[in-house]
Amino acid sequence: MRRHGWDSGARRWRLLALTGVGVVLIALVLTMCTALPDGDGRSGDAGTTTTDGGKVHGTPVEPSAAPEPELGWGFTHTQYSADEGAGAALRRAEDTLSATPLPQIQHIMGWGAENPEPSPGRYRFDELDSRVDLIRRTGGTPVITLCCAPDWMKGGRAGAGNTDWSRRSLETAPSPEHYEDFAKLAGTVARRYPDVRHFIVWNEFKGFFDDGRKRWNHEGYTELYNLVYAELKKVDKENLVGGPYLVMDSYEPRDTTYASALEGPWGSIDQRALDAYTYWNENKKGADFVVVDGSSYTRDDELLPDEFRATDKLTAVSEWIRDRSGGLPVWWAEYYVEPGDDDDDRDGWSEPHRVAVHASGLMAIARGGASTAFYWNPQNRGAKCAGCLWRSTRLEDGGGALPMMKLLSRFAQEFPPGTxxxxxxxxxxxxxxxxxxxxxxxxxxxxxxxxxxxxxxxxxxxxxxxxxxxxxxxx
Structure with missing residues (x-):
C-alpha cells in the first residue's frame, strides 16, 4: 500500500561499503579465518548471533496489575526513532515521550529491527532490544507486532549476512512448513521480554494474497495465527494476543467490482477483506482483541466526500467489527487520513491541516467504539518531517514534541479507555x-x-x- 518504510539494518552495510574496497577485503579475509561455512549458508553467524534468544533482556518493568486489552492511543516506531542520535536530542526525546507515556508498537523485523533469527536457533536482537529499552525508559506500554519472518522461513538463504531486505522479500509470509518455526520465534520473543504482554500476529496479511483465486488466503493466515496464539499462551497465559491486522480497503461508490454492504458516501469496503475477517473470526483458537488497519481514502487515494467526512469510514468499520467481535476490544494498528505520493511522502498539507484531519480521524475511531489506535510515525533524519511526532534526534536541537505529538498526547489524556x-x-x-x-x-x-x-x-x-x-x- 506504499506506506511502509523499514530499517533493514542496512545502514551498517551502507556505511561499510563507503569505507572502501580495501577494508571490505580485510574484513572478508578475517571472516574466512574465523568462521568457515557450515554447509547451511550460515557462514559467520557464530560471531554475530547467539543461541540464548529466550534469555530475559535487561530489566523488565514489573507490572502493577494484570494486562488490560484496551490500551488507548499510541504510536508505532518505524525506520528511525529516538534510540539513536545526538546525546542532548536523545534526552529531549525521552523527556517528550515520558511526559505522557503512550502505548508503543515495535515490529520484530524491519521498521528499525534486525533479522531476529538469521539461522535456525541463532538469534540477533540488538536493535529490538534497543527499542524495547526505549519504551521501558519512557514509561510506555510495549506492544510487539510479530512480523516479519526470517529468510529461511520463506524460501531464502539462512545466515546473518544473507538477509534480503527488499520490499518483496520482507512482505513474504512464512512457508506453511515453517509456520511452527515462526510460532517458536514468537515464543522466544515473549520469553526475552516478559514485561511485553500485548502481541499482534503479523502485519496486513502480507504475503497471504492468493493471486490465483484473487482473494486473501485467510485459511493460511488463520493457521499461522492459531499456532502463534497457542505458543504465546504457553509462555504466559496472561499474554494478550490479537489479529488479524487486515487492511480495510475501500473503493469509490461507483466501483462495484468487490463491493460490500459496508458502505457510505466514502465508498464501499472490499468484500474480500470482510470475508477474510469472518473466516478468522469463526476459526481462531482465541483472541484478546481484534486488530484492523486502513485509511479514510479509497484504494485510488480519493477522499470522499472530502478529507474530513471521509473519516466516517473509520467509524463504520469500527462499528462493523464491534458487532461481530463478541465483545472483544477493537484496535486500529494503523490508520491513515492523508494519501501519500509515489514515494509515500505526505507533505502536501500544512501542519494545521494535517492535525485537524487527524483529530477528525481519532474522533471517528473513538465514535465507532474502538478503544485503541496507533499512529504510524513517519520519523526521518531531517529537519523537515511532515507529520512526525518529534524533531529528529539526529539534529542537535532535536527531540522536541511536534504538533502531531501534542494532539496524540492530549487525546490520550482526555479520552482514555473506558471514556x-x-x-x-x-x-x-x-x-x-x-x-x-x-x-x-x-x-x-x-x-x-x-x-x-x-x-x-x-x-x-x-x-x-x-x-x-x-x-x-x-x-
Whole structure:
C-alpha cells in the first residue's frame, strides 16, 4: 500500500561499503579465518548471533496489575526513532515521550529491527532490544507486532549476512512448513521480554494474497495465527494476543467490482477483506482483541466526500467489527487520513491541516467504539518531517514534541479507555456543516474543518476559530 518504510539494518552495510574496497577485503579475509561455512549458508553467524534468544533482556518493568486489552492511543516506531542520535536530542526525546507515556508498537523485523533469527536457533536482537529499552525508559506500554519472518522461513538463504531486505522479500509470509518455526520465534520473543504482554500476529496479511483465486488466503493466515496464539499462551497465559491486522480497503461508490454492504458516501469496503475477517473470526483458537488497519481514502487515494467526512469510514468499520467481535476490544494498528505520493511522502498539507484531519480521524475511531489506535510515525533524519511526532534526534536541537505529538498526547489524556462519550453536545445550526466535536463529561474537542476563520458556538460557548484549528474546551 506504499506506506511502509523499514530499517533493514542496512545502514551498517551502507556505511561499510563507503569505507572502501580495501577494508571490505580485510574484513572478508578475517571472516574466512574465523568462521568457515557450515554447509547451511550460515557462514559467520557464530560471531554475530547467539543461541540464548529466550534469555530475559535487561530489566523488565514489573507490572502493577494484570494486562488490560484496551490500551488507548499510541504510536508505532518505524525506520528511525529516538534510540539513536545526538546525546542532548536523545534526552529531549525521552523527556517528550515520558511526559505522557503512550502505548508503543515495535515490529520484530524491519521498521528499525534486525533479522531476529538469521539461522535456525541463532538469534540477533540488538536493535529490538534497543527499542524495547526505549519504551521501558519512557514509561510506555510495549506492544510487539510479530512480523516479519526470517529468510529461511520463506524460501531464502539462512545466515546473518544473507538477509534480503527488499520490499518483496520482507512482505513474504512464512512457508506453511515453517509456520511452527515462526510460532517458536514468537515464543522466544515473549520469553526475552516478559514485561511485553500485548502481541499482534503479523502485519496486513502480507504475503497471504492468493493471486490465483484473487482473494486473501485467510485459511493460511488463520493457521499461522492459531499456532502463534497457542505458543504465546504457553509462555504466559496472561499474554494478550490479537489479529488479524487486515487492511480495510475501500473503493469509490461507483466501483462495484468487490463491493460490500459496508458502505457510505466514502465508498464501499472490499468484500474480500470482510470475508477474510469472518473466516478468522469463526476459526481462531482465541483472541484478546481484534486488530484492523486502513485509511479514510479509497484504494485510488480519493477522499470522499472530502478529507474530513471521509473519516466516517473509520467509524463504520469500527462499528462493523464491534458487532461481530463478541465483545472483544477493537484496535486500529494503523490508520491513515492523508494519501501519500509515489514515494509515500505526505507533505502536501500544512501542519494545521494535517492535525485537524487527524483529530477528525481519532474522533471517528473513538465514535465507532474502538478503544485503541496507533499512529504510524513517519520519523526521518531531517529537519523537515511532515507529520512526525518529534524533531529528529539526529539534529542537535532535536527531540522536541511536534504538533502531531501534542494532539496524540492530549487525546490520550482526555479520552482514555473506558471514556463514556457524550453525544448530546450542542452545536449551533450554522456550524454543524463545518465543525466536528467529540466530548465526555469534562472535555469537548472541537475541529474547524474549513481553511478560514469561523465564529463557532459549541456547548453553549461562542468563540472564534482559526482555519483548521483544533480547540479543547473544559466543561
Amino acid at each position: 463514556r462519550y457524550d453525544g448530546s453536545v450542542r452545536v449551533a445550526a450554522t456550524d454543524v456543516s463545518h465543525v466536528r466535536v467529540l466530548a465526555d463529561d469534562e472535555t469537548v474537542l472541537v475541529v474547524n474543518t474549513l481553511d478560514r476563520p469561523v465564529e463557532a458556538k459549541v456547548d453553549g460557548k461562542s468563540f472564534g476559530m482559526r482555519g483548521h484549528e483544533v480547540r479543547w474546551l473544559a466543561r
